[in-house]
Amino acid sequence: MASSTGDQSQAVRNGLRTKVLTLHSMNPRVRRVEYAVRGPIVQRALELEQELRQGVKKPFTEVIRANIGDAQAMGQRPITFLRQVLALCVNPDLLTSPSFPDDAKKRAERILQACGGHSLGAYSVSSGIQLIREDVAQYIERRDGGIPADPNNVFLSTGASDAIVTVLKLLVAGEGHTRTGVLIPIPQYPLYSATLAELGAVQVDYYLDEERAWALDVSELHRALCQARGHCHPRALCVINPGNPTGQVQTRECIEAVIRFAFEERLFLLADEVYQDNVYAAGSQFHSFKKVLMEMGPPYARQQELASFHSTSKGYMGECGFRGGYVEVVNMDAAVQQQMLKLMSVRLCPPVPGQALLDLVVSPPAPTDPSFAQFQAERQAVLAELAAKAKLTEQVFNEAPGISCNPVQGAMYSFPRVQLPPRAVERAQELGLAPDMFFCLRLLEETGICVVPGSGFGQREGTYHFRMTILPPLEKLRLLLEKLSRFHAKFTLEYS
Amino acid sequence: MASSTGDQSQAVRNGLRTKVLTLHSMNPRVRRVEYAVRGPIVQRALELEQELRQGVKKPFTEVIRANIGDAQAMGQRPITFLRQVLALCVNPDLLTSPSFPDDAKKRAERILQACGGHSLGAYSVSSGIQLIREDVAQYIERRDGGIPADPNNVFLSTGASDAIVTVLKLLVAGEGHTRTGVLIPIPQYPLYSATLAELGAVQVDYYLDEERAWALDVSELHRALCQARGHCHPRALCVINPGNPTGQVQTRECIEAVIRFAFEERLFLLADEVYQDNVYAAGSQFHSFKKVLMEMGPPYARQQELASFHSTSKGYMGECGFRGGYVEVVNMDAAVQQQMLKLMSVRLCPPVPGQALLDLVVSPPAPTDPSFAQFQAERQAVLAELAAKAKLTEQVFNEAPGISCNPVQGAMYSFPRVQLPPRAVERAQELGLAPDMFFCLRLLEETGICVVPGSGFGQREGTYHFRMTILPPLEKLRLLLEKLSRFHAKFTLEYS
Missing domain, CATH: 3.40.640.10 (Type I PLP-dependent aspartate aminotransferase-like (Major domain))
Structure with a gap:
């Protein structure tokens, strides 16, 4: 309350009364909410994208959002059958169009x-x-x-x-x-x-x-x-x-x-x-x-x-x-x-x-439906590529000194553990940042790769991780993983 | 807590332990929530629809949901331009189809x-x-x-x-x-x-x-x-x-x-x-x-x-x-x-x-856009019909003895006041119902018309209202309003 009164006098000096709703007077539970997947690091990623558009020179040409499980944002194409049926539902005039398969129309x-x-x-x-x-x-x-x-x-x-x-x-x-x-x-x-x-x-x-x-x-x-x-x-x-x-x-x-x-x-x-x-x-x-x-x-x-x-x-x-x-x-x-x-x-x-x-x-197309073959092929292609990317992620990270990564058995993320040198931890503390946030912010600034610090998900005291999606296209993912590993080596050297 | 313990012994007798989550142990704030627009009267409307489908004889052939501002459920057709653009967004393969206007594609x-x-x-x-x-x-x-x-x-x-x-x-x-x-x-x-x-x-x-x-x-x-x-x-x-x-x-x-x-x-x-x-x-x-x-x-x-x-x-x-x-x-x-x-x-x-x-x-079509004329015509038709229905509602209700209705200047509802005879109020109290809930339930059972009692929105003590949408098609609405007025007269007679 003392601080709220402070606000008030400041405001009165400026000829403005205080707001009804301030950080001090708002719902304290909402204030305590944190959501790392779209937290400060993603805000910074947005700013960097804007700077790139404005022509500001950066050591990278695009920001890669590996922070969130958003497959289509990473270029995955929608499954044809799903979108055909949805378009017909949205605009039923299309039900008479010959360009949609019969099973899509029936659905x-x-x-x-x-x-x-x-x-x-x-x-x-x-x-x-x-x-x-x-x-x-x-x-x-x-x-x-x-x-x-x-x-x-x-x-x-x-x-x-x-x-x-x-x-x-x-x-x-x-x-x-x-x-x-x-x-x-x-x-x-x-x-x-x-x-x-x-x-x-x-x-x-x-x-x-x-x-x-x-x-x-x-x-x-x-x-x-x-x-x-x-x-x-x-x-x-x-x-x-x-x-x-x-x-x-x-x-x-x-x-x-x-x-x-x-x-x-x-x-x-x-x-x-x-x-x-x-x-x-x-x-x-x-x-x-x-x-x-x-x-x-x-x-x-x-x-x-x-x-x-x-x-x-x-x-x-x-x-x-x-x-x-x-x-x-x-x-x-x-x-x-x-x-x-x-x-x-x-x-x-x-x-x-x-x-x-x-x-x-x-209830996807049944084997006897006209759309079955294409549906099945598209579905399998996505899942097979995800499996390959899961394997690749584990492999590349485990080859990098100071990074260890459990097998990505399922879902869409790796959560590798990174060794951070004591001097980096100290530097982070000086800056008032969690050490893995410091690492991820530096990674973002220098490579454009956006991943989420482990501290946003919770981890054992003294260990450091980040979450990275496996969603970028395979060849791009390989480059990202290698770039990230090299950055970690450089970062380790810098603070050793 | 006494009641919760009672549940427990009952459950033990049945060879079941109590649930972790019960009416007694759940979030008391959630328990206090009420939402009349989809409350018990709508539940009953759903049951009646099911009974009709099962062939149960009723004094009506369909339930009319005048409880909720849901225009398309009442037969209003979607605006063509909106759905064309949306279908194109859902299924971009359609962008090459000649059956969509150019401005829809551009949008x-x-x-x-x-x-x-x-x-x-x-x-x-x-x-x-x-x-x-x-x-x-x-x-x-x-x-x-x-x-x-x-x-x-x-x-x-x-x-x-x-x-x-x-x-x-x-x-x-x-x-x-x-x-x-x-x-x-x-x-x-x-x-x-x-x-x-x-x-x-x-x-x-x-x-x-x-x-x-x-x-x-x-x-x-x-x-x-x-x-x-x-x-x-x-x-x-x-x-x-x-x-x-x-x-x-x-x-x-x-x-x-x-x-x-x-x-x-x-x-x-x-x-x-x-x-x-x-x-x-x-x-x-x-x-x-x-x-x-x-x-x-x-x-x-x-x-x-x-x-x-x-x-x-x-x-x-x-x-x-x-x-x-x-x-x-x-x-x-x-x-x-x-x-x-x-x-x-x-x-x-x-x-x-x-x-x-x-x-x-x-940002609807501009006057120079190919879709403008149709868009404008569809939009005006809907708004003109709503205006006519607002007027009609006020008129018919105010001709009915014991019902008074303020002008429907805007939105999608009338909220007429109904006189309920003292014996109806007593009967409702015996049944543990708000008097206007009793009226609306009887209305639903006898006519199939589903409206929401005023008690769900709040009203001055001792006054009774209901909310009814103006959304049914004009001629259907006229019949509904007349049917509702006649029911009110009959109800009043029954309890006088």
């Missing part, structure tokens, strides 16, 4: 039939178009080897982020020592830390094991939980599989152990499974939490509460801009589920074009 | 050039595509007679709702007697009450004057503010113009008085102006708060904080499903504006198809 007509006024321009019900919820449920059943999924437990959302925030909102209660605690992995995707800060919940960190390719260790969950119980009421456990930013793909055994732990400790499970189509490593396989839970049988299958999230932004399609996604809830209390629907209804509905896109993603 | 190319990877499938920056923010700023300047608008003060959003919630989030702080209070009109659009409940802010009601066509009276603002100051810290004032649900269009004098009041009382102004294109009454005109504020000169123009919201869901286009919208902030503290951007960045970006649509809405 568009089917989606439009399910829309209010047969138009993408009408609101849908708040949980999403019923037909699409049914298609999602069928997708889940196929994915999980026939284990049933109920469309009434599927809620469409504005990207997965929206659904994750909604479920976390339901869970937050209590004050002081009874405040809700939520276990999240470290490193994590910063949506979790940001949302918990905004909601005033307690973030309970459990560390993934870098020595074992970022595996999740149940004994570490125990440690985190016990420590947290002193000062909050832990009620939920978040898992990201395949891992963001780690690229780890969990084994079935690990998932079983996590479910047993959550059950015994009475924790609501949130499974962020948006990278379920992005598994590359030989021997790795995606197991959904839902499937493992159901196959474990009683008491888990009937009682353990679970929310599983998926998105149209990742996978092979990378349709980030459409903001499509869904959550499936399992064993959720019926009255709470009603409350969730009520909460969603305040925002009316998820974007309908994103819902339509999700429908196509969960 | 699509211009939008795609501004997208990451030249695709709607890439994320945009969190504040929205820069080119579109610039187009929005130019729209505001034209609308406001040349008063400058800065694209850096424009933030695109997922419908207007998203932006309104974001600005309210910034404003919420304090505990107990220092909790943020927000003045909202009664009747209000329930997004406001729902959001304040969820954020734990204090809702401060000011009543609109039904006797003066729902005008906003500054002496009532004073009364509300003085009363509130005892138990909270009022920091913001929300105004909806044109009014939802009231249909009122504020005079310039009224807006000046509101601005003066907000300035003197140090209140942040939120102006919900999503119906700015929907003004029908002779003598009524839309004045933006921004324009009036700027024309009032110092000290207001340089100091009064204002956020103004707009949307693609209403107006002549009614593109609700695309979830496009924006907020322009005026005189916002620069550091707070940075915090707002940070908060938006956690959700990555508004849906890009909605951003593209917004661009077309704010």
Whole structure:
């Protein structure tokens, strides 16, 4: 308050009263929110792009945004079938055009039939178009080897982020020592830390094991939980599989152990499974939490509460801009589920074009459809290139002295560890920067490569990392990886 | 807690432990949220539609959803130009097709050039595509007679709702007697009450004057503010113009008085102006708060904080499903504006198809463009029909005994007052229902007409209203209005 009064006198001297809304008077929870994926380093990248456009000389000709999992921004082309059907939905006059395949037209007509006024321009019900919820449920059943999924437990959302925030909102209660605690992995995707800060919940960190390719260790969950119980009421456990930013793909055994732990400790499970189509490593396989839970049988299958999230932004399609996604809830209390629907209804509905896109993603062309061959070829090409890029990333980084990189088993990121010389750490501290932020900023200024410091995701004290996407085209990625490795060598030399 | 323990023993008897997340243990703020526009009456409407599909006999053949401002669901056709450009953006292969006008192609190319990877499938920056923010700023300047608008003060959003919630989030702080209070009109659009409940802010009601066509009276603002100051810290004032649900269009004098009041009382102004294109009454005109504020000169123009919201869901286009919208902030503290951007960045970006649509809405075809004539004709046809329907609604309701309806000067709703006989009020109380909810439920069951009870928006104690959209096609609307009036007469007779 002293500082706010200071502002006021300053303002009065300038002939202006203070603002009603200032840094001091605003929502303190919002002030505490951090979101590194679009943080200061990305702001600086934007400025550099502007300087380049204005003709300012730089040691590079373009800024490479390897900070965010945005495939199409990196040049990946949209899947033809998805965009054909969507264009038909947007402009149904095209349904008479001979330049669209029959199955695309049928799919568009089917989606439009399910829309209010047969138009993408009408609101849908708040949980999403019923037909699409049914298609999602069928997708889940196929994915999980026939284990049933109920469309009434599927809620469409504005990207997965929206659904994750909604479920976390339901869970937050209590004050002081009874405040809700939520276990999240470290490193994590910063949506979790940001949302918990905004909601005033307690973030309970459990560390993934870098020595074992970022595996999740149940004994570490125990440690985190016990420590947290002193000062909050832990009620939920978040898992990201395949891992963001780690690229780890969990084994079935690990998932079983996590479910047993959550059950015994009475924790609501949130499974962020948006990278379920992005598994590359030989021997790795995606197991959904839902499937493992159901196959474990009683008491888990009937009682353990679970929310599983998926998105149209990742996978092979990378349709980030459409903001499509869904959550499936399992064993959720019926009255709470009603409350969730009520909460969603305040925002009316998820974007309908994103819902339509999700429908196509969960029910792609069948082998007998005219669009099947092209769809399949495009899909496979994207996934094969991603697998090659995952391998390449691991390889190039591990050849560089002072950089070590776990295998990128899945998802779209590497999260390599970098050695930073003590003098660089000191220099960063003088500048008031996290040492890996200092490294990443210097990297950006000298090479134009934009990656996100590990401190934005969390990491063990004294270790330094960055997250880099594997999304640039293969040959460009190779150059980037080599450039980054050379920069690290130069940086190390400079501060040794 | 007693009840929660009761649940637990019940569960143990059933061989099930309790859920982690129950009505008792969930976020109490979320539990308190209400949203009438999609509340129990709409749930019942959905059930009735299902029963009709299953062949259950009803005294009607279809449910008419006059509960929500969803033009295309009511049969309004999308504006051709908007959908042509959007289809081209979705599927750029169509850019070579001869069936699209040249200006549509140019517009699509211009939008795609501004997208990451030249695709709607890439994320945009969190504040929205820069080119579109610039187009929005130019729209505001034209609308406001040349008063400058800065694209850096424009933030695109997922419908207007998203932006309104974001600005309210910034404003919420304090505990107990220092909790943020927000003045909202009664009747209000329930997004406001729902959001304040969820954020734990204090809702401060000011009543609109039904006797003066729902005008906003500054002496009532004073009364509300003085009363509130005892138990909270009022920091913001929300105004909806044109009014939802009231249909009122504020005079310039009224807006000046509101601005003066907000300035003197140090209140942040939120102006919900999503119906700015929907003004029908002779003598009524839309004045933006921004324009009036700027024309009032110092000290207001340089100091009064204002956020103004707009949307693609209403107006002549009614593109609700695309979830496009924006907020322009005026005189916002620069550091707070940075915090707002940070908060938006956690959700990555508004849906890009909605951003593209917004661009077309704010910069429609120019008179020299090939698409101008058709665009203009379609736009005028929609607005002229809305004006006729506004007039018709007022007329038919005012001819019905026991119903009185203010002129629908703007927006998309009537909010008529209904007399309910004392025996109906008693019967409702026996059933634990608000009397107007009882009336609306009976109306729905007997006629299939779905309207929202006034209690969902707020009204003076002892008065009863409902909100009904003016969106059904003209002849259908006439039948509906007559049917509703007849039902009211019958209902009145039944309970007299």
